[in-house]
Amino acid sequence: MGFFAIMNPVANTPIFLSLTNGDDRPMVKLLALRSLLIAFLIVVVFSITGKVIFEVFGITMAAFRITGGLLVFLIGFQMLHGQQSKVHQTSEENRLKSREAALDVAVSPLAMPILAGPGTISTAMNFSAGQGIEGMLVTILAFAILCGITYALFVFGGRFVKFIGPAALGAITRIMGLILAVIGIQMVIEGLREAFGTSLAL
Numbered sequence: 001m002g003f004f005a006i007m008n009p010v011a012n013t014p015i016f017l018s019l020t021n022g023d024d025r026p027m028v029k030l031l032a033l034r035s036l037l038i039a040f041l042i043v044v045v046f047s048i049t050g051k052v053i054f055e056v057f058g059i060t061m062a063a064f065r066i067t068g069g070l071l072v073f074l075i076g077f078q079m080l081h082g083q084q085s086k087v088h089q090t091s092e093e094n095r096l097k098s099r100e101a102a103l104d105v106a107v108s109p110l111a112m113p114i115l116a117g118p119g120t121i122s123t124a125m126n127f128s129a130g131q132g133i134e135g136m137l138v139t140i141l142a143f144a145i146l147c148g149i150t151y152a153l154f155v156f157g158g159r160f161v162k163f164i165g166p167a168a169l170g171a172i173t174r175i176m177g178l179i180l181a182v183i184g185i186q187m188v189i190e191g192l193r194e195a196f197g198t199s200l201a202l
Contacts, residue, residue, distance in 0.1 A: 069187025079177025
C-alpha cells in the first residue's frame with residue numbers, strides 16, 4: 001500500500017495516455033512494458049544497493065528530488081501548452097525518428113521520474129534497509145505486483161480514450177500537464193526543505 005500511494009498508478013494512467021496520444025496499440029503496449037520494466041529494474045537496484053550508489057557518487061536524496069522535480073515540471077509545462085513531442089510526428093519520413101522518440105519517452109519521463117521517482121526509490125530503500133534478504137524480497141515482490149496492475153491500467157486505458165474522444169483528451173492532457181508541473185514544483189520544494197532544513201517551511 002505504501003508503494004501504491006507513492007507510485008499512484010490510477011493518477012499516472014491519464015499522464016501515460018497523454019504522453020502516448022496518437023501511438024498505435026502495439027506501440028502503447030511496448031511503451032507500457034518497457035517503462036515498467038525499467039522502473040522495476042531501478043527499484044530492484046536501489047533496493048539492493050541504493051545507499052551504496054548514493055554514497056559512491058556523492059548524491060543526496062535532496063538533489064535527486066530537485067533534479068527530478070525540475071524535469072517533471074518542464075514536461076508538465078509543455079503538456080499544459082499543448083505542445084507535442086517528436087513522438088507524435090507521424091509523417092512517413094519521420095517514422096523511424098518518431099519510434100525512437102517514443103521509446104525515449106519510456107525511459108524519461110515515464111520510467112523515471114514518474115514511475116520510479118525519488119519517492120518510490122526512497123520508499124524501496126526504506127522498506128529494504130535493515131530487513132535482511134527476506135524484507136528485500138518482499139519489497140521487490142510488492143513492487144512487481146504493482147507494476148502488473150499499472151500495466152493493465154496503461155494498456156486498457158485506451159478504451160477510455162476512445163470513449164471520451166480527442167477533444168476531451170486534449171483537455172485532460174492540459175490538466176495533467178498542470179498537475180505534473182505542480183508535482184514537479186512540490187518535489188523541488190521537498191528537496192530544498194531536505195537540503196536546507198526547516199528554514200524553508202512553506
